[in-house]
Amino acid sequence: MDENLIKNIYSSLDRFIKWLDHYGEISYDFETFFASSYGRGAKRLYYKKPLLGIIAVTPLIFCEAFAPAARTFLWKKQRFPIADAHYAMGFAFLSKVYDNKKYYEKAVHFLNILEQTRCPGYEHYCWGYPYSWETKTGPIMKGTPLITSTPYAYEASQELYQIDKNNRWLEIMKSIAEHAIYDIKDFKTSLNASKCSYTPYDTGGVINASAYRAFLLTSASIQFSEDKYWRIAERNLNFVLQAQQPDGSWFYAIDDSSDFIDHFHTCFVLKALAKIENLTNHQGCQKAIENGVRYYARELFDEKGLPKPFSKAPRLTVYRRELYNYAECINLGVILKNRFEELDRILIITLKDLLSRWQKTDGAFRSRQLFLGWDNVPMHRWAQSQLFRSLCFLLHQEKEI
Secondary structure, X not given: OOHHHHHHHHHHHHHHHHHHHHHOOOEOOOOHHHHOXXXXXXXXXXXXXXXXXXXXXXXXXXXXXXXXHHHXXXXXXXXXXXXXXXXXXXXXXXXXXXXXXXXXXXXHHHHHHHHHOOOOOOOOOOOOOOOOEEEOOEEEOOOOOOOOOHHHHHHHHHHHHHHXXXXXXXXXXXXXXXXXXXXXXXXXXXXXXXEEOOOOOOOOOEHXXXXXXXXXXXXXXXHOOOHXXXXXXXXXXXXXXXXXXXXXXXXXXXXHHHOOEEHHHHHHHHHHHHHHHHHHOOHHHHHHHXXXXXXXXXXXXXXXOOEOOEEEOOOOOOEEEEHHHHHHHHHHHHHOOOOOHHHHHHHHHHHHHHHHHHEOOOOOEOOEEEOOOEEOOOXXXXXXXXXXXXXXXXXXXXHHO
């Protein structure tokens, strides 16, 4: 990668870390507009009675599109475990890049916080969101474990364990794996495949949820030499492979009401498959990744070669681009670097645009490019932490070459 680009990434991260130290570790969130009692009620009404619901959610959508700072009046700043896990990983990568104890201690700090913020009432380690939110199938209450959040804490613990060999992190990883097999449920979809639940209480069907769990349990099966993890992981993996559309895409879920295709969830699936392939050399992953990347590069970037939110949108969108897509595009591009020429080209275009337009003078990154202006409210979960982690990961991989 070009030396000037790498130098700019180092500079960008230095400014971001200074901002993070000043701003603090709690923030508003993407869901802030809908976390209040009014927001939850409006969203619930939208799902049950769309025509009336449109009237209820319109003021919130208007604010989201034209006055994003209004979210600061509707809810409160909170700590997000998924963000803490990403920050822990990012600082762990930086500690290896710089060989600097200060960054290692930062990573340990965020893992210590994760230990304190695990979901209460569960035997094993697991994490969710600190607010309640509405979905098409009903509410998910705050403190409910999410299989789309918990694996990041597993990876963060794994990164620290690789650095200091502290058995404390290994014990947390083991507990997370046990949560993934005993609290998250399986539902048979074919002779050799099963979808998994998103929480301990639903019937599953979200594609990236099964992809997350498949990777987590694949990694755990190798880390702990436990075949029981792989047996479950393989069925979830087969579900993901069988859910891929002929054109290489994945819908968000297999039910008819979730047939949208978006950028970062596509990245989540491809990342999980790439990591499983690296661990197992699974041939089914290879074919799915090749087909998936072809679709991804063709349909999820605009005429400028920049990440676009959807190839098939679920509803009217109020923004042009968002930071989460940049973060996951970079992650995927680094994981699959030098494997797909088009993906390598996209990675460079995305990085250059990110560094030239998205970072503010205070060091934080813009959250969204709206149709008119920007959403500049910094949100750790959406996606300051993910972007930080992806840039640190890139530098770490560049140093490893």
